[in-house]
Amino acid sequence: MDAAAWDARYDRADLLWTADPNRFLVEEVASLPPGRALDLACGEGRNAVWLAGRGWSATGVDFSAVAMTKARELAARSDVEVAWVLADVTEHVPPAGAFDLVLVLYLHLPAPERALVLGRAAAALAPGGTILVVGHDTTNLTDGVGGPQDERVLFTPDEVVAELQRGADDLQVERAERVHRTVATEAGDRVAIDALVRCRRPPAA
Numbered sequence: 398m399d400a401a402a403w404d405a406r407y408d409r410a411d412l413l414w415t416a417d418p419n420r421f422l423v424e425e426v427a428s429l430p431p432g433r434a435l436d437l438a439c440g441e442g443r444n445a446v447w448l449a450g451r452g453w454s455a456t457g458v459d460f461s462a463v464a465m466t467k468a469r470e471l472a473a474r475s476d477v478e479v480a481w482v483l484a485d486v487t488e489h490v491p492p493a494g495a496f497d498l499v500l501v502l503y504l505h506l507p508a509p510e511r512a513l514v515l516g517r518a519a520a521a522l523a524p525g526g527t528i529l530v531v532g533h534d535t536t537n538l539t540d541g542v543g544g545p546q547d548e549r550v551l552f553t554p555d556e557v558v559a560e561l562q563r564g565a566d567d568l569q570v571e572r573a574e575r576v577h578r579t580v581a582t583e584a585g586d587r588v589a590i591d592a593l594v595r596c597r598r599p600p601a602a
Contacts, residue, residue: 418447419502421531421576425595427451429527432497437486437518438504442468442479449477453498460485486514491521499528505550515557516564524601528568530557534575534592541590542580557594568596 422444431452436445439457441464449455449472457468457479465483472479482489487510491499499518506514515530522528533544535551545551554573562568572595577588 418444419531420578421591421593422447422500422502422529425529425572425593426498426527429498432526433495433523434498434500435491435496435518435521436500436502437489437491437514438501439468439481440464442471442481444500444502445479446472446475446477448498449479450475454480456480456482456496458482458484458486458489458491490517493520494523496521497523497526499526501528501530501532503532505532505545507549508552508556511550511552512560512563515560519561519564519568519596519598522565522568522598524598526598527571528561528594528596528598530561530594531576531591534590536575537590542582542587543589552592554592554594557592558596561594561596565598567599569599571595571597 434448434453434455436455436457439445439459442457445455445457459465460483462483465481468481486504499521501515501518504514519528533551535548535553537544538546538548538551554575558570558573572593574593576591576593578591579586580589
């Protein structure tokens with residue numbers, strides 16, 4: 398989907414997602430000391446706003462102007478400051494080594510574009526920084542529920558690790574696995590299958 402299509406999708410609801418942060422973000426990041434954070438494809442800004450509320454200096458990047466407007470409104474309601482950047486993440490080049498935390502949550506692109514974004518995301522990590530990538534796993538198409546129905550934009554933990562390490566070959570893999578997420582449907586609770594990867598760049602010597 399292009400920016401116009403996402404604008405139309407975001408425009409159909411008050412919040413397309415919720416104002417609450419992603420559950421995996423909370424589980425994986427809550428114990429980290431605040432620093433500089435970058436949220437790529439931040440959508441309506443819920444994760445960047447949550448980080449800002451915990452003392453992080455957060456930057457959110459997305460190509461949907463409608464989503465950016467909602468993100469600013471959410472930040473204002475939450476009484477936090479976030480730097481919002483209206484840009485396509487496939488074209489945006491974050492400054493190298495500038496962030497203590499980089500998030501790429503539920504960004505689904507064909508493999509070449511995904512590899513480009515993840516490589517740049519990894520390069521943006523400062524020494525000692527953490528990168529968290531979460532999205533619908535390839536197996537979700539057949540064994541899970543929801544998410545994109547195009548296998549070309551799904552991925553596995555191993556694919557994510559390989560693409561991250563092309564951008565920063567010193568990354569240390571702390572977690573790379575499939576995780577399950579309960580989803581309420583009209584037919585009852587079902588399970589979605591996500592790929593989760595958390596890596597860390599070693600501190601400077």
